Amino acid sequence: MVYVLNIEGKPLMPCKEAKARHLLKDGKAIVVRKEPFTIRLLFEVDNVIQKVALGIDAGSKHIGVSATTDKKELYAADVELRNDIVDLLSSRREMRKTRRSRLRYRKPRFNNRVHSKHKGWLAPSIEQKINCHLKIVEDVHKILPVSKVIVEVASFDIQKIKNPNIEGKEYQQGEQLGFWNVREYVLFRDDHTCQCCKGKSKDSILNVHHIESRKIGGNSPNNLIALCETCHRGYHKGTVKLPKNIKRGMSFRDATFMGIMRWTFYERLRVIYPNVSITYGYITKNTRIENNLPKDHYIDARCISGNPLAESLGYVWYMRKVRRHNRQIHKAKILKGGVKKLNQAPYLVKGFRLFDKVKLDNKSCFIFGRRSSGLFDIRTLSGEVISRCANSKKLELISERNGYLSERRNA
Numbered sequence: 507m508v509y510v511l512n513i514e515g516k517p518l519m520p521c522k523e524a525k526a527r528h529l530l531k532d533g534k535a536i537v538v539r540k541e542p543f544t545i546r547l548l549f550e551v552d553n554v555i556q557k558v559a560l561g562i563d564a565g566s567k568h569i570g571v572s573a574t575t576d577k578k579e580l581y582a583a584d585v586e587l588r589n590d591i592v593d594l595l596s597s598r599r600e601m602r603k604t605r606r607s608r609l610r611y612r613k614p615r616f617n618n619r620v621h622s623k624h625k626g627w628l629a630p631s632i633e634q635k636i637n638c639h640l641k642i643v644e645d646v647h648k649i650l651p652v653s654k655v656i657v658e659v660a661s662f663d664i665q666k667i668k669n670p671n672i673e674g675k676e677y678q679q680g681e682q683l684g685f686w687n688v689r690e691y692v693l694f695r696d697d698h699t700c701q702c703c704k705g706k707s708k709d710s711i712l713n714v715h716h717i718e719s720r721k722i723g724g725n726s727p728n729n730l731i732a733l734c735e736t737c738h739r740g741y742h743k744g745t746v747k748l749p750k751n752i753k754r755g756m757s758f759r760d761a762t763f764m765g766i767m768r769w770t771f772y773e774r775l776r777v778i779y780p781n782v783s784i785t786y787g788y789i790t791k792n793t794r795i796e797n798n799l800p801k802d803h804y805i806d807a808r809c810i811s812g813n814p815l816a817e818s819l820g821y822v823w824y825m826r827k828v829r830r831h832n833r834q835i836h837k838a839k840i841l842k843g844g845v846k847k848l849n850q851a852p853y854l855v856k857g858f859r860l861f862d863k864v865k866l867d868n869k870s871c872f873i874f875g876r877r878s879s880g881l882f883d884i885r886t887l888s889g890e891v892i893s894r895c896a897n898s899k900k901l902e903l904i905s906e907r908n909g910y911l912s913e914r915r916n917a
Contacts, residue, residue, distance in 0.1 A: 507522075507523075507542075507580065507581075507819060508520055508521050508522070508523055508526035508542070508543050508544070508545060509542055509543065509544040509545070509649040509650065510526075510535075510545055510546075510547065511538060511544065511545070511546040511547065511649075512546075512550075512551060512553060512838070513546070513547055513548060513549065513550060513551075515546060516651075517647070517648065517650050517651045518547075518553060518554075518555060518651065519554070519555055519556060519651065519915055520550070520580055520649075521652070524546055525668070526543075527666055529545065529547070530545065532622055533548070533691065534547065534548055534549055535548060535582060536548065537895075538715040539878050540904070540905055541823075541863075541905065541914075542581070542649065542823065544649050549679065552572035554851065555651040556575050557575065557576075557654075557775055558574070558575055558580060558651055558652050558653055559571055559573070559574055559575075559644050559647055559652075559653065559654050559656060559811040559812050559813060560572075560573045560647075560650075560652045560653075560654070560655045560656070560809060560811060560865075561573075561574070561656050561658075561806075561807040561808060561809070561810030561811030561812070562642070562643060562655065562656070562657045562658065562721070562801050562810065563658050563790070563806040563810060564639060564658060564659065564660075564764070564767070564768065564771060565587075565764070565769075565803070565806040566587070566759075566760040566763040566801045567587055567589065567613055567636065567760065568584060568585065568586055568587065568766060568769075569583075569585040569587065569638070569639060569642055569803065570583075570584060570585075570802070570803030570804045570805070570806050571583040571584075571585065571642055571646065571804060571807050571862060572804050572805075572807035572808040572809075572810070572811050573646055573650050573652060573811070574808060574811045574812075574813040574816040575813065575815055575816065576816070577816060577817060578817045579808060579813075579816045579818050579819050580650055580819075580874070581650060581669075581816075581819070581823075582804040582807070582821075582822040582823065582827070582917065583804060583822060583823040583824070583825055584637070584644070584803045584804050584807070584822055584823070584824050585642055585825045585826075585827065585910070586803070586824075586825065586826045586827065587635055587638055587827050588634065588638075588828070588829065589675060589828045590636075590829070591630055591634055592721070592722075592769050593721055593722070595630060595631075596720075596721040597721075597838070601834075601838065602614075620743040623770035625693070627759060628766065628767075628770065631763075632763060632766055633887055634768055634772055635763065635767060636767050636774070638663075638773050638827055639767075639771050640771070640774060640775070640778070641657060641909075642690060642776065643779075644778075647779075648771075650702045650795055650820075654781040654782065654783065654909060655775060655779055655782045655783075656782075656783050656785055656810050656812065657771065657772055657775065657782065657783075657784050657785070657810075658784070658785050658786065658787060658806070658810050659764075659768035659769070659771075659772060659784050659786065659794075660764050660768065660786070660787045661764075661765065661768070662758075662761035662762075662764060662765055664758050664761055664762070664765075665680075667756070667758070667761070668681075668756075682726070682727070684792070684866065688714075688725060688726075688727055688730065689714050689730075691727060692714050692730045692731070692732060692894040693714070693725055693732050694710060696731060696732035698712060698732065699710050699732065700712065700733050700734035700737055700749075701731045701732055701749075701752060702731060702733055702734070702737040702741070702746065702749065702752075702878055703734065703736075703737050706732075707734050707737060708737040709734040709737075710734075710735070711734065711735040712732050712734055712735070712836060713732070713733050713734070713735055713738040714730050714731070714732060714733075715732070715738055715741070716729055716730060717729050717730070717733055717748075717753070717754045718834075720752055726757075727755075727758060728754060728755025728757070729754050731752060733748050734844050737899050738745060768883070772784055780883065783804065785810055790809050790810055791804050791826070793809040793814050794806065794809050794814070797809070797814045797815060799814060804917075808828075818917055819913050819917065820913055820916070821915060821916055821917055822914075822916075822917045823891055823912050823913075823915075824887060824912065824913055824914075825910045825911065825912040826887055826911045826912075826914050827909060827910055827911065828861055828907075828909065828910070828911055830909055832850060833848045834850070835848070835849060835850060836848060836849050837849050840891055851876060851878070852878065855876045855877070855878060855880065855882075856880045856897075856898035857898070857903075858873055858876065858882065858898060858901065858903065859873075859906065860874075860876060860906050860907065861873060861874070861907035861911055862903060862905070862906055862907050863903075863904040863906075863907070863911070864884070864901040864902060864904060864906045865901070865904055865905055866884055866892055866896055866900060866901055866902075867892075868892060868903060869886075869892060869898075870886075870913060871884045871886050871892045872884070872885060872886070872887065872911055873901075877895075880897065880898040880899075881895040881896065881897060881898075882895070882896045882897075882898060882901065883895070883896075884896045884901075886913065887911055887912075887913050
């Protein structure tokens with residue numbers, strides 16, 4: 507499958523590899539991009555196109571993408587999203603706090619924040635994922651004449667998940683009703699008893715402990731337990747271990763994300779594209795089961811597009827969203843003598859950048875690590891290590907890095 511653009515750069519219906527090879531050989535077309543392989547014609551043609559439906563299986567960790575006609579699938583992709591935004595923002599907040607107090611104390615200026623300046627503000631972690639969804643839809647429109655976009659949105663009743671018997675006004679009376687704050691609720695829930703020693707330490711001072719770090723797990727009650735000060739201090743020193751039966755409760759981060767982003771994503775799509783509609787998860791599941799199709803993100807997207815029995819491509823583009831820049835200049839850990847080690851590597855090392863796609867021993871792979879000596883850590887997107895110290899002289903550049911790493915996989 508080779509994607510074709512007309513002389514003005516607008517998408518046409520794709521063609522077979524043999525036809526594209528003849529067009530390139532005769533000088534009637536040029537290569538626009540290699541993955542997915544796309545050519546642009548150098549002569550005028552009639553813009554004869556078919557109806558192409560684009561199905562989007564929206565998600566918090568993966569996006570399923572499938573563009574189909576009535577008979578054939580034209581594009582399929584599984585996109586893995588970033589999940590490091592919260593961690594990076596927490597690290598940045600810690601560094602800013604220490605920097606304000608390093609020479610003199612300077613108060614944080616809470617009024618100088620983005621969310622205080624305009625309505626419709628969303629958390630950066632959510633905003634980034636919504637932008638990724640929009641970017642994926644935009645990229646498909648660049649290579650295919652999409653006539654309509656269908657998006658699956660999902661709604662989660664978190665209260666119902668916690669308590670299947672909830673009904674009526676109970677939705678307005680959460681588990682923390684009547685408590686001043688989360689700490690008071692957690693102490694009451696744990697019966698004002700240390701959940702480690704059960705009061706054997708005779709320490710009457712109770713602390714609220716994060717099972718997972720606040721950076722990772724947040725301040726929700728299912729990530730908090732009551733510990734006496736003796737056990738709490740001993741745990742952080744490494745002399746006390748928590749009982750094995752203490753585990754974090756169910757996390758609703760993904761469900762919360764989908765609840766926030768689904769309508770925002772849909773409304774932004776409607777502003778950009780004319781023919782956008784929505785469907786729901788139960789409809790997709792029923793379609794997949796009726797047609798005996800396996801469960802996968804891109805297959806769900808094919809069902810969403812309305813053509814579940816369209817002939818499969820036989821392969822799928824697996825893509826991963828990666829960080830573009832690392833703005834941290836120095837390492838957080840200070841070395842002996844008060845020296846702060848540089849955190850940023852040179853822009854180019856022997857002509858290569860981080861996440862460049864290269865060929866080594868006839869294998870397509872990516873640069874996941876580099877040294878100034880010219881030795882590189884080479885891996886595939888699945889994590890398979892090709893070489894820990896590949897010499898730059900043996901590498902052949904396939905494509906420079908961008909925000910999405912992609913490799914073709916068999917469906």
